[in-house]
Amino acid sequence: MNNYPESCLRVGQIAPDFTATAVVNRQFQKVKLSSYRKYVVLFFYPLDFTFVCPTELIAFSDRYAEFEALNTEILGISVDSEFSHLAWIETERKMGGLGDLNYPLVSDLKKEISTAYNVLDPDLGAALRGLFIIDRVGVLQHATINNLSFGRSVDETLRVLQAIQHVQANPNEVCPADWQPGSQTMIPNPIESKVYFGRSLSS
Template identity: 65%
Template sequence: MLTKNFLQVGDKAPCFSAVAVYEQEFRRINLSDYLGKYVILLFYPLDFTFVCPTEIIAFSEMYDQINSLGAEILGISVDSEYCHLAWMQLDRQSGGVGDLKYPLVSDLNKQISLSYNVLNHEGKSLRGLFIIDKEGIIQHSLVNNLDFGRSVNETLRTLQAIKHVQNNPDEVCPANWQPGNATIKSNPIQSKDYFQSI
């Protein structure tokens, strides 16, 4: 019998409670409070680095589109809440992130990164991205190494696809699907309609 000892898509997202910084204040974040919404967990290595602010800012700039789909974003790194606050108070031209539209969570004890299997051997979070659905189930995961960032547009597209198939359980989304594009009926006979149209 096969045994599984790692987190994967389809599993219940590990719960956590941690201090975060949002709107220049410290707040306790409980993942369980987000049940009923989609959640994007955005793990990143460290504050005050090079690629990280580009991602953190890009997701903040796309926040309204993501939030309009019933989703929230939580940024997570192994920095303290004080470090997060200092990074937010530093302007973007100087390497800070300024005001953000979503919280940055402190994972100083590294337990969240460990539970999501994104903690590397140096004790930093890899660039892990998880989309959790309204029931608390992981629907998507992506992990990049430290030196290159993720695509916010692809994250948005993936969220849209997840929402579509969950709202239309007899359909699946083909490669490069965008909202408004044709889907495939998950039926051997009806699926031919899609393949005959391409």
């Protein structure tokens, strides 16, 4: 049974759980969000066999090893059926297909999951480009939603994921704007924060 919240979804909440059919290594499998005891990048896209969508799905697949090294699973999801997903995966990339993907492609044919994550466009009948980062205990840590015409950045997704993992491992620190792994963080109090400001913002 799916467990969807009644109120509007917000970061800091437990991410809506779901069980759904996905294409995994060209096979149909049931996947359950809460079974992943790791970080999850869950991203919605409008429809199979479209134009911006394959560029995003392929980009995340080609860099899957970088997410795997961060103890993170990727789940792609749209309102298409698992049969459509499989057909798209079995289509060559040069023909607008996906080829093999390194992560599950989930079917949300009943549109329950996209509704729960508040990305369903009722006029289109499909999802906007929502991307959510969920931590190891199922808490939603990051959410972005793009309109249909422009794709997302794998680099930025990785950067945000690394920032989340850093502050969870170092709860006395926060990450300033454009933080990158290895760069300076900040201690969030009025006195110690001046160390950061004094070093990074002085000229």
